[in-house]
Amino acid sequence: MALxxxxxxxxxxxxxxxxxxxxxxxxxxxxxxxxxxxxxxxxLERNLQRKVQPDLNGNCLARGRSxxxxxxxxSSSGGGQRRRSGTWPSLSxxxxxxxxxxxxxxxxxxxxxxxxxxxxxxxxHILRRTRSLNAPSPVQQFGPCGxxxxxxxxxxxxxxxxxxxxxxxxxxxxxxxIKKVSDASVLAPFVYLVDWLLQEKNxxxxxxxxxxxxxxxxxxxxxxxxxDKLVTFKDGRDDLTDRIDFIVCLGGDGTLLYAxxxxxxxxxxxxxxxxxSLGFLTPFRFDNxxxxxxxxxxxxxxxxxxxxxxxxxxxxSDRKHEAKTLEADPDGEARPAANSILVLNEVVIDRGxxxxxxxxxxxxxxxxxxxxxxxxxxxxxxTGSTAYAAxxxxxxxxxxxxxxxxxxxxxxxxxxxxxxxxxxxELKISVSPESRNTSWVSFDGRNRQELFHGDSLRVxxxxxxxxxxxxxxxxxxxxxxxADGLHWNVRKRQKxxxxxxxxxxSGSEDTLDEIENMKLYDV
Numbered sequence: 124m125a126l127x128x129x130x131x132x133x134x135x136x137x138x139x140x141x142x143x144x145x146x147x148x149x150x151x152x153x154x155x156x157x158x159x160x161x162x163x164x165x166x167l168e169r170n171l172q173r174k175v176q177p178d179l180n181g182n183c184l185a186r187g188r189s190x191x192x193x194x195x196x197x198s199s200s201g202g203g204q205r206r207r208s209g210t211w212p213s214l215s216x217x218x219x220x221x222x223x224x225x226x227x228x229x230x231x232x233x234x235x236x237x238x239x240x241x242x243x244x245x246x247x248h249i250l251r252r253t254r255s256l257n258a259p260s261p262v263q264q265f266g267p268c269g270x271x272x273x274x275x276x277x278x279x280x281x282x283x284x285x286x287x288x289x290x291x292x293x294x295x296x297x298x299x300x301i302k303k304v305s306d307a308s309v310l311a312p313f314v315y316l317v318d319w320l321l322q323e324k325n326x327x328x329x330x331x332x333x334x335x336x337x338x339x340x341x342x343x344x345x346x347x348x349x350x351d352k353l354v355t356f357k358d359g360r361d362d363l364t365d366r367i368d369f370i371v372c373l374g375g376d377g378t379l380l381y382a383x384x385x386x387x388x389x390x391x392x393x394x395x396x397x398x399x400s401l402g403f404l405t406p407f408r409f410d411n412x413x414x415x416x417x418x419x420x421x422x423x424x425x426x427x428x429x430x431x432x433x434x435x436x437x438x439x440s441d442r443k444h445e446a447k448t449l450e451a452d453p454d455g456e457a458r459p460a461a462n463s464i465l466v467l468n469e470v471v472i473d474r475g476x477x478x479x480x481x482x483x484x485x486x487x488x489x490x491x492x493x494x495x496x497x498x499x500x501x502x503x504x505x506t507g508s509t510a511y512a513a514x515x516x517x518x519x520x521x522x523x524x525x526x527x528x529x530x531x532x533x534x535x536x537x538x539x540x541x542x543x544x545x546x547x548x549e550l551k552i553s554v555s556p557e558s559r560n561t562s563w564v565s566f567d568g569r570n571r572q573e574l575f576h577g578d579s580l581r582v583x584x585x586x587x588x589x590x591x592x593x594x595x596x597x598x599x600x601x602x603x604x605x606a607d608g609l610h611w612n613v614r615k616r617q618k619x620x621x622x623x624x625x626x627x628x629s630g631s632e633d634t635l636d637e638i639e640n641m642k643l644y645d646v
Contacts, residue, residue, distance in 0.1 A: 289392055289424040289592060295368035297354075299329040299391070301382055303374025309398050310339055312409050313373055314346045319413060321352055324420065329354045329367060358385065367391050371416075373409075375399020380567050383431065383467040383589050392426070394419055394592045403509060403608040406594035415594075425593040427600070429506045429522045430546065431465045433585040434566055439577030465585050466567045468507035472552055472574065473499030473532065475563035480535060482558035486551035487544060494555055497534035499562070502527060502550060502582050509609065517541040519611075521601055527584065546584040553579040 298320055302313045320326045332355040340346055356363060363385055372378035372395040379395050395405035396412065407415055418424065474481040483495040503512040505520035508528045513519055517530040518541065525546035531539050544550070554562050554576050564580055565571040574580060593600045605611035 285596070287426045287428060287597070288422075289419070289426050289590070290422050291420075295326070295420060297327040297329060297367050298369045298371060299363070299367045299382075299385075301331070301370065301372045301374070301378045302334065303378055303399055304333070306374065306398075307339060309373050310337075310343065312396070312398060312412075314340075314343055314349075316371065316373065316412060317353070318345060318349055319416075321349055323413075324416075326369075327354060328352070329356060329363075331355065332357045364388060369420075370394065372396065372405065373398050374405070375401055376404045379404045379589070379591070380467055383465065384567065384569065386587075387463070387465050388587050390587060390589045392419075392424075392590045392592055401608050403604045404506070404591070406600045406604070407592075408594075419592055425596045427522055427591045427593055427597050428588040429467060429591055430504050430525065430588050431467050431585040432470060432502065432504055432527070432582050434464045434466060434470050435581045436462055436564070436572070436574075437579045437581065439575065464566045464570060465587065466507075467504065467589055468510045468567050469501050469503035469512060470567075470580070470582060471499060471501050471511065471532075471565050472562050472580065473565075474560060475573070477560035479559040481560075481562055482555040483562060484553050484555045485529070486553075488548050489551070493539075495531050495534065495539075496536070497539075498532040500552065501530040501532060502552070503530065504528070504584075509605070512541070513609070515541070518543070519605070521597075523597060525584070527582070549581055549583040551579055551581050553577075 300313065300317055300320075303309045317328050317330070320328050330353050334340065335350065335353070335355060341350075367386075368391055370382050370391050370393040372382060372393060375397075376399065378399070379393060382393055383390065394407060394416070396407045396409045397405040398409060399405065472481070472483055480496050481499050483500055485492045485495060485500070501507075501512050501515055501517070503510065503517070505522045505524050505526055505528070508517055508520040512528050512530045515530045515532050517528055520526055520528060520543065526543045527546055527548070527550065528541060528543055529550070530541040552574075554574055556576065558576070561576065562574040563571060564574050595603075602611075606613070
């Protein structure tokens with residue numbers, strides 16, 4: 124049908140009807156394209172609730188009918204326009220024209236402070252947030268016509284940090300105890316803790332097999348009595364997935380990084396005791412460990428979900444092998460043998476032993492961003508922003524902030540500053556074709572390997588965070604770590620004006636006397 128054959132009046136009426144239908148969003152706003160204020164629209168909806176509400180297809184909806192019944196009527200009717208999900212039944216042009224505006228004015232005068240009756244459910248298939256760390260939940264509509272596109276692939280929920288509390292849906296039975304290696308001061312606390320877990324809590328205690336080979340530990344009489352009751356594992360050989368209910372770390376931050384390395388998928392709750400040197404990630408003190416552990420095992424604890432980075436190495440040789448495989452078998456499902464590693468702190472790309480500058484290309488979601496010319500690049504989590512990245516000049520980010528920190532290492536540019544990108548993006552790092560040398564990659568200080576020309580490293584935020592148990596809460600623990608571990612913003616206090624008033628007056632007189640004496644001396 125040509126455009127000239129369309130009844131323009133009917134077309135205009137349908138467009139007005141669609142616009143009015145689209146103008147009833149999930150959240151109430153002050154301004155809309157129809158010219159009504161939020162209160163006017165609210166009163167209009169209330170006034171129409173007392174009557175029969177027809178939808179776009181002409182079906183009548185009785186007053187008080189549920190939204191589910193309305194949807195059922197829409198789905199049963201044929202030949203009509205499908206109503207958008209997440210909206211309430213709209214009114215037709217005829218009903219709109221029959222509205223008594225004096226009733227609306229009365230409603231405006233009498234119902235100003237009443238709460239809305241219609242409360243649509245939140246659409247779960249859009250990008251939404253409950254409440255971020257320092258901001259309320261953002262609305263989903265922007266102005267009269269703009270709103271976030273409904274896309275199930277864009278679902279992102281950021282929970283209120285204050286509501287992240289630990290709960291056990293069944294009592295924990297198995298516990299993994301990780302202690303700092305080659306530290307004699309940790310041996311006695313380790314023995315006390317393991318013995319208490321076995322005797323008092325009747326838990327199955329797992330330890331690394333290398334712990335039983337410690338000569339000093341085997342000389343402990345108390346440990347000899349419980350040695351045979353321990354379950355051992357070997358790193359790189361045994362899979363601990365779905366075997367551990369709870370993790371206890373004794374030592375420094377390295378014990379927590381090791382726990383993250385052991386669990387490359389879902390991580391059990393981690394309780395870290397400060398028995399190391401820095402202790403930025405270990406908020407608990409071992410003095411009253413019985414009381415603290417009992418409280419945690421009963422489910423009385425706050426959690427900090429520390430995000431991790433998923434790093435995947437793509438080798439040039441793997442891509443060639445994949446191309447040959449697909450050419451030989453087009454219907455095959457062969458994929459590159461890429462190794463995925465989850466890191467808690469950072470992944471570092473540096474120039475290694477080469478004397479030349481690193482020349483690294485950085486891509487974000489497939490788009491070229493920049494080339495890094497310097498000693499290297501640090502891609503870190505918010506947890507890692509207080510580690511190597513902080514030493515390289517980056518800002519410190521609270522671990523609850525969904526972000527990725529990109530920090531250059533000694534860049535040969537005065538304008539190259541660290542940047543923060545959203546947690547959902549994918550970063551691609553590769554050696555520039557013009558680079559004089561290769562690069563080296565390390566993951567949380569481990570698994571160091573060379574990055575050749577044609578290889579690439581892809582980094583994004585993992586869906587498996589590390590649930591760290593808080594000693595107090597998320598905010599108090601983090602700022603306490605900044606103050607105790609890094610001495611953040613430590614300086615002598617400036618004296619107030621009352622304390623300086625006498626000193627300033629006497630200092631001025633002394634200065635004038637000295638000047639007069641110097642003048643007389645010169646004469």
